[in-house]
C-alpha cells in the first residue's frame with residue numbers, strides 16, 4: 001500500500017521543514033520515501049544542503065527528493081492543449097497575449113505535479129510520497145483540479161468530438177479552429193489520468209492532508225479555510241501541526257505578551273480543529289537546516305510514531321448539498337445543547353457555544369456557494385452542529 005501525504009499551509013509556516021521531517025521519519029522506518037517539492041524556490045536544496053532537481057536525488061537511506069520542473073512538465077503534457085485553447089480564443093479576437101494567459105490557467109503548475117505523482121504511484125516507485133506544497137491559498141484548488149479539469153474536458157470533448165473527421169469545412173465557416181485528432185487524444189489521456197488521480201487523492205487510505213500553521217491569527221485563519229475546502233473536496237485532513245511555539249522561558253521577557261497570545265490561540269485551535277489530532281512543535285533556537293537539524297526536529301515531533309499511518313479519519317466539517325440550499329455539519333466535542341448562538345458576517349460564521357472547557361466562540365469560514373443563500377437555522381443534533389442555508393427571502 002502506497003501513501004501520499006500532502007503538507008500545506010500559509011507561506012513561511014514551516015511546510016518544507018515539516019514535510020522534510022515527515023519524509024525523514026518514514027525513511028528511517030524503512031519505507032522507500034520520495035519527497036516532492038512543487039516550490040520553484042529550491043527550498044529543499046537549501047534545507048538538505050544537497051542540490052535537488054528534476055531527477056530523483058538520494059538524500060539518505062530510503063530517502064529521495066525531487067523538484068517538479070514545471071516548465072518541463074507543462075511543455076511535455078499541455079503544449080498542444082494550450083496551443084489549441086489559445087487558437088480558439090484568438091479566433092474570437094482575443095488578444096494573443098491575453099489568450100495565452102487564459103490558456104495557462106492557474107493551477108496548471110500544480111496539475112503538472114499531480115500528474116508526475118500519478119506516474120510515480122502507478123509505477124509504484126516508492127512506498128511513501130510526501131508533497132511539500134506551494135505556499136498559496138490555492139494549494140488545495142490544485143488538488144481539486146483533476147475534478148474541475150475533467151468536467152471542463154468532458155464539455156470540451158462533447159462539443160468537438162463529432163466534428164473531428166469532417167471538421168475542417170466547419171472550421172472555415174465558423175472561423176473557430178477545431179482540435180486535431182492529436183489534441184483530442186491527448187485530452188482523452190489527460191482526462192483519464194486526472195480521474196485516476198482524483199480517485200487516489202480522495203481515498204483516505206491512500207492520501208492524507210496535513211495542515212501546518214503557526215499560533216497566530218492569520219495562519220490559523222488560513223488553516224481553517226483549508227480545512228473547510230478539504231472537506232468540500234473530499235480530502236481527509238488527518239493531522240495539523242502548530243509550529244514555532246515559543247518556549248515557556250520567554251514568559252517574562254520582551255516576548256511575554258506574544259507567548260500569552262500564543263497560548264490563547266492554542267486553546268482555540270484545540271477546539272476548532274478537534275477531533276483532528278494536533279502536533280505542537282516548539283520554535284527551535286535557530287533555523288532548521290541540514291540533515292542533523294532535521295533529524296533532531298523529527299525525533300521531537302514524531303518520536304516513535306509512524307507518520308505514514310492514518311492519524312484520523314472523519315470529517316470534522318461536512319457540507320451537504322441540496323437543490324435549494326446546503327447544510328453545514330460541524331462536529332464539536334462536548335457541545336451543550338442550550339446556549340448556542342450563530343451569527344453571520346459576510347463569508348464567515350461566528351458560533352458562540354458552551355463546551356466542557358467553558359464558553360467560547362469559533363469562526364467558521366463559509367464555502368463560496370454561501371453568497372447565494374441566507375442562514376435559516378442552526379441546531380445541535382447528537383453533538384453535531386447543523387446549520388442550514390436556503391434561498392434568500394424576497
Ligand SMILES: Nc1ncnc2c1ncn2[C@@H]1O[C@H](COP(=O)(O)OP(=O)(O)OP(=O)(O)O)[C@@H](O)[C@H]1O
Pocket residue numbers: 009010011012013014015016017018039043134135243244281282283284285286287288289
Ligand atoms: N520549529 C521551528 N523552529 C525554528 N525554525 C523553524 C521551525 N520551523 C520552521 N523554521 C524556519 O522557518 C523558516 C520557514 O520554514 P519553511 O521553509 O519550512 O516554511 P515554508 O512554509 O515551507 O515556507 P514557504 O511558504 O516559503 O515555502 C525556515 O527558515 C525554517 O528553518
Ligand SMILES: [Mg+2]
Pocket residue numbers: 015016017039043132135
Ligand atoms: Mg517551503
